[in-house]
Amino acid sequence: MADGPRGTGDRNEPPDDEAALSARLKRLGNRLAQTNRPSENGSGPRQTADVSGFARGFRLSTELVAGVLVGAMIGWLLDRWLGISPWGLIVFLLLGFAAGVLNVMRAAGVVRDRQLNDD
Amino acid sequence: MAIDPIHQFQIIDLFPVAKIGNVEIAFTNSAAFMMLAVVGLTAFLVVATAGRGLVPSRLQSAAEISYEFVAATVRSTAGAEGMKFFPFVFTLFMFVLTLNMIGLIPYAFTVTSHIIITVALAITVFLIVLIYGLWRHGLHFFNLFVPKGVPIYILPLIVAIEILSFLSRPVSHSVRLFANMLAGHITLKVFASFIIMMGGGLGAIGWLGGILPLAMIVALTALETLVAFLQAYVFAILTCIYLNDAIHPGH
Numbered sequence: 178m179a180d181g182p183r184g185t186g187d188r189n190e191p192p193d194d195e196a197a198l199s200a201r202l203k204r205l206g207n208r209l210a211q212t213n214r215p216s217e218n219g220s221g222p223r224q225t226a227d228v229s230g231f232a233r234g235f236r237l238s239t240e241l242v243a244g245v246l247v248g249a250m251i252g253w254l255l256d257r258w259l260g261i262s263p264w265g266l267i268v269f270l271l272l273g274f275a276a277g278v279l280n281v282m283r284a285a286g287v288v289r290d291r292q293l294n295d296d
Numbered sequence: 297m298a299i300d301p302i303h304q305f306q307i308i309d310l311f312p313v314a315k316i317g318n319v320e321i322a323f324t325n326s327a328a329f330m331m332l333a334v335v336g337l338t339a340f341l342v343v344a345t346a347g348r349g350l351v352p353s354r355l356q357s358a359a360e361i362s363y364e365f366v367a368a369t370v371r372s373t374a375g376a377e378g379m380k381f382f383p384f385v386f387t388l389f390m391f392v393l394t395l396n397m398i399g400l401i402p403y404a405f406t407v408t409s410h411i412i413i414t415v416a417l418a419i420t421v422f423l424i425v426l427i428y429g430l431w432r433h434g435l436h437f438f439n440l441f442v443p444k445g446v447p448i449y450i451l452p453l454i455v456a457i458e459i460l461s462f463l464s465r466p467v468s469h470s471v472r473l474f475a476n477m478l479a480g481h482i483t484l485k486v487f488a489s490f491i492i493m494m495g496g497g498l499g500a501i502g503w504l505g506g507i508l509p510l511a512m513i514v515a516l517t518a519l520e521t522l523v524a525f526l527q528a529y530v531f532a533i534l535t536c537i538y539l540n541d542a543i544h545p546g547h
Contacts, residue, residue, distance in 0.1 A: 232523075232530070235472065235475075235476065236468075236472060239468045239471050239475070240464075240468050243464040243465075243467035243468035243471065244460060244461060244464045246464070246467055247460055247463050247464040247467055248460055248464075251460070269460075272453075272456050272457055272460050273460055273464075275457045275460075276460035276461040276464055277461075277464070279457060279458075279461050280461050280464060280468065283461075
């Protein structure tokens with residue numbers, strides 16, 4: 178009882194060791210259950226992933242470049258295969274840029290990843 | 297005197313293994329370091345968990361910490377169901393981490409500074425996400441590309457952008473790890489070459505001035521150790537985020 182837990186100690190009860198112990202165990206169990214519950218697909222780790230500013234900046238820039246690159250690649254291939262140059266490159270470069278911006282916004286947490294799909 | 301900061305990334309054939317058609321397949325220094333990492337990791341985990349003490353030894357707690365760390369990452373990112381993929385993520389994380397750390401040892405070869413390795417890893421993740429998503433959810437998996445609440449007249453555009461965004465994942469996934477390791481190692485070598493150049497050019501004063509780049513190298517090595525860990529972690533966490541899409545596509 179001397180080292181009673183913070184907050185909700187049952188001070189008015191007589192120091193019945195068994196009862197106090199089981200009450201404390203129960204409280205501890207509740208608290209553990211609360212803290213240990215894994216958050217389902219939370220986007221929390223996204224913040225911890227970007228520990229330093231350098232890493233964060235690097236992540237965002239690769240996201241943008243990746244989108245543009247993939248768009249350019251697809252456009253160029255379509256041009257070659259279908260002989261529709263330069264339209265494939267124009268259209269897919271623009272789409273790729275949009276996808277890159279979307280990637281960046283997701284990575285930065287401006288747009289929550291799955292919130293668009295949640296209802 | 298040729299000081300070449302790129303020289304460290306050279307692939308050297310150690311001995312030939314097989315010949316397919318006209319392509320000689322050799323055991324390279326890259327393969328040797330990958331072997332070293334796999335053997336070292338396996339030995340570490342086997343030895344560390346052999347005792348199975350209730351009160352863990354130092355080695356055992358190192359293994360337990362790495363397990364707990366990856367398990368917490370997987371659970372918090374991909375949910376409890378994501379633990380199905382725990383062995384995969386754990387393997388990826390430990391493999392990349394070990395390769396990054398080995399690369400920091402002077403004269404060692406940094407396998408992850410080769411884009412072919414990181415692309416292979418990223419495409420493996422990409423294919424697993426795609427195949428598992430399709431196997432698990434069938435065509436519902438493609439709901440991933442169709443956000444709800446979008447007016448029908450711009451839906452084709454949005455879907456095209458979402459698909460491109462999905463396809464760009466392995467690119468950014470692989471380039472991030474590769475570019476970080478490449479840039480870090482080149483920086484280290486460039487600063488190291490400053491010492492040689494100053495010493496060679498200016499004699500005693502040069503060697504004395506070389507203390508400055510040397511101090512820089514010490515600081516950079518510390519930074520690179522952080523980057524090596526961080527990039528392995530980022531690689532693992534992105535894998536989890538992508539796997540999460542395969543497990544719950546658009547709910």
